[in-house]
Amino acid sequence: MKINVKDYQVPEGEKVKLEKWPTLVEPVYKSKKKYHKLLKEQVEELSSLQRLHYASNRYALLLIFQAMDAAGKDGAIRHVMSGVNPQGCQVFSFKHPSASELDHDFLWRTSQCLPERGRIGIFNRSYYEEVLIVRVHPEILRCQGLPHELLDEKTIWQERYRSIVDLENHLYRNGTRIIKFFLHLSEEEQRKRFLDRIDEPEKNWKFSVADIEERGFWKQYMQAYEACLSATSTKNEPWYVVPADDKKNARLIISEIILDTFKALKMSYPETSSNRELELLTIRKQLEEENQG
Numbered sequence: 001m002k003i004n005v006k007d008y009q010v011p012e013g014e015k016v017k018l019e020k021w022p023t024l025v026e027p028v029y030k031s032k033k034k035y036h037k038l039l040k041e042q043v044e045e046l047s048s049l050q051r052l053h054y055a056s057n058r059y060a061l062l063l064i065f066q067a068m069d070a071a072g073k074d075g076a077i078r079h080v081m082s083g084v085n086p087q088g089c090q091v092f093s094f095k096h097p098s099a100s101e102l103d104h105d106f107l108w109r110t111s112q113c114l115p116e117r118g119r120i121g122i123f124n125r126s127y128y129e130e131v132l133i134v135r136v137h138p139e140i141l142r143c144q145g146l147p148h149e150l151l152d153e154k155t156i157w158q159e160r161y162r163s164i165v166d167l168e169n170h171l172y173r174n175g176t177r178i179i180k181f182f183l184h185l186s187e188e189e190q191r192k193r194f195l196d197r198i199d200e201p202e203k204n205w206k207f208s209v210a211d212i213e214e215r216g217f218w219k220q221y222m223q224a225y226e227a228c229l230s231a232t233s234t235k236n237e238p239w240y241v242v243p244a245d246d247k248k249n250a251r252l253i254i255s256e257i258i259l260d261t262f263k264a265l266k267m268s269y270p271e272t273s274s275n276r277e278l279e280l281l282t283i284r285k286q287l288e289e290e291n292q293g
Helices: 032-056 073-080 127-131 156-173 187-199 201-206 209-215 218-232 247-264 274-292
Strands: 060-067 089-093 120-124 176-184 239-243
Touching: 032 073, 032 247, 060 073, 060 127, 060 247, 073 120, 073 176, 073 247, 127 156, 127 218, 156 176, 156 218, 176 218, 176 247, 187 201, 187 209, 218 239, 239 247
Parallel strands: 060 120, 060 176, 089 120, 176 239
Antiparallel strands: none
């Protein structure tokens, strides 16, 4: 079964209803052995393209992962990017903003972590938290030190969507390609994964009381994600809604989307000039003479 990345892409201008987007689809793999084979092939191809990306030094690639707790963001990043050279890739995880970060605009702290040309940047959560968790918990907004006249909840979310889209368009015009993944997990699957975290001692550290408290806001989070995906998925910086109830299948889909984006860049290794060729031939001759001596 071939992965069609367009099946998971949110078209620009579409009003998203997540209940219409599946959390589970027919898997690409037919067995665990087949899954490992497919992932290995994808990882090797991604590694090759990442070397080309680094050498060509023309584009930057930013991967953004957003999801409910236990959707598998960490695992997807770890498995899919396992073959990438760490020198060309950086992962940033954004938690609660610090006091210093709150003294700046909401895009400031993530802007400092944007990838350079030739590199891959990964945001495990991102500036989108400012229109997701902050929208679900507006009390956070009132603690961000903004002028009172800017706190109108009837307008602030649309204003933030506009700021995000403007930033992403600016980055696109300057060579940064952005892929945004929403790992779409069902409420029932989250319940099962939470139980696993409780029942398996080695997973206890992953679970906290706050996870259960946030689960109580499931409906509000789905509404916030729907509004966010609808407002910020564009032709050049699309959102992909990845069915996440099957972790293995989600990783294969994510990997294919990244590969598809890389291939569309039409990258090439830097061409060697005639002067450089002459220089290399001279050096080669010197090295050969050393061996003869």
